[in-house]
Amino acid sequence: MRITKEAKKKTAQKILRAAEKLFTSVGYKDTTTRQIAEQAGIATGTLFNYFPSKETLAMSLLAEEISQGREDYFRRRSDDEDFSEDLFLLISSEIRRLKPYRKFVGPVLESTMSLFSKETSCPAGDSTRAEHLQAVRDIIHNHGYSKIPDYISTSLYWSLYLGILAFWSTDESRNQEETLALMDYSINVFTQTISNPTL
Amino acid sequence: MRITKEAKKKTAQKILRAAEKLFTSVGYKDTTTRQIAEQAGIATGTLFNYFPSKETLAMSLLAEEISQGREDYFRRRSDDEDFSEDLFLLISSEIRRLKPYRKFVGPVLESTMSLFSKETSCPAGDSTRAEHLQAVRDIIHNHGYSKIPDYISTSLYWSLYLGILAFWSTDESRNQEETLALMDYSINVFTQTISNPTL
DNA sequence: TCATTAAAATGAGCGTGATCATTTTATCTT
């Protein structure tokens, strides 16, 4: 029993490592599930016993990193940072963790954390979104902000957040410094909006 | 020769009308290209002689409406509206035209006008984006705005714009009034940002 | 030790969007 469970984890890891390697080198769309299975040394069908879809498999890789990034943030944050600094730290912590996967972040997040559907067919994406938004809500609450309806702040935030990730994923400026600039603007915009709605 | 060209247009129209009908009733993803071809009375392969992909076919429908909406805007706008009003009029004119297609706008725009890729495999989407952004740039220029880098204002705008379309496409509030509220906030945010960057 | 049985792996097969060699149709030439 114990052996079996460990073996299962090992297989899941083999699949994840194979997918990581191929997505990074060949790209997300150009990697087939048959290739991943072959690289992992299993049958095609077995892959789907572990991950219900190619999308979910890819998102599992990213979800883990985003989650780690959020933990980095919780570890680093201090109580005397202001609202904007808190948000900046959260987002940049996630992005730092995502760096190795930058090449295939786009097509995966586009469908799993889409602006266009609150519920996707990818649980890993849905929970990543929910957890990130909860972290943001906590930050807002800690700073006593938000004078606007929740659906407005959530929609605005998610648009700006995805915009940052999208920009970053194809940012070819040195050290992705343009992404930093965009983050500054986006976060300031959001801060102003929820603290001073009439502006 | 003339007859042939007219016949071609007629076939293209048959395909568009068949697709429109099916996308609206069955949904975008649940409609197969074989169904569309059957409904249009042609072979499956023929469909792809007219539209290189299902995505492009769907986007052709939306691109036409968005383009019409933009023309509506050009017709209605007056020189003494302020910047925010201009933007509001542009976006709401497009949305009005898109109303009949609301049910399948999401999955199509998500991939054809994605935040995550400037160039998609859908020319109709690429040019719709380019033309809309040009209209916005013209509005900005007409009002003598923009004190921030172009890549920042473009990224910010596109995030907010897609956020509005995404929200609208699933907005179940009466008369989509929540969408109007989101538009107000989004546009004000954008206006403030490009006119007074330090805020 | 060897049945029993539940879990896990397997790969043939499905429906999809898309391709392309072939066939059909329509126009032009003589």
Added chain:
DNA sequence: AAGATAAAATGATCACGCTCATTTTAATGA
């Protein structure tokens, strides 16, 4: 009117993500 030529339609076929009936593996109990 018949032949030549180009354009357009066709549907068998492909590769893909994914499913599922079957086979294989391994833990359990007599």
